[in-house]
Amino acid sequence: MSIILTEKEISSVARLLPLDRYKYFLKRVADTERMYTLVNGDNEYALSEVKGNYVFSLWPFREYALLSIVEEWDNYQVKEITLDEFENEVIEWIEQNNYLINIFSVDSKAGFVVNLREFVRDLSDELKKY
Incomplete structure (x- = not known):
């Protein structure tokens, strides 16, 4: 499913509060x-540190992730993760490393x-609505 985001939507959603x-x-x-x-080029996920915890960042669309390729992440690229990949690969990696998840960072x-x-x-609660 391909969704095209407008500049207006990108801008207005980016201004929302984190919750x-x-x-x-x-x-x-x-x-x-x-x-x-x-x-990064070695296919390693970008991590950042928030209050002494390592966090793994996720965004809902490629366009938002692209906006975060700055500073220490300027040599990174966007990677798409399907729900299946998240469930079968990423969850275990997050769990093993005791990472937190940073949803939709901006600027x-x-x-x-x-x-x-x-x-x-x-x-899971959200997916049950579909």
Whole structure:
């Protein structure tokens, strides 16, 4: 499913509060069954540190992830993750490393930071609506 985002939508969603961007993320991922992150040339996920915890960042669309390729991530590229890949590969990696999930950061500021259990529960609740 291909969704075309307008500049207006990108701009207005980016200005939402972190919790509202989180809700938007859940709805859009449930719609498309895809999410996006950043990887370097070695296909390693981009991580950042928030209050002493490592966080793995996700965005609902490629366009939002592209906006985050700045500063320490300027040599990264966007990677699409399907729900199946997330469930079968990424969840275990997050769990093994005890990472938190940073949903929808904007302008190098943290998005809504959530633990894996809460994220999986919230996404599962959203997917049940479809």
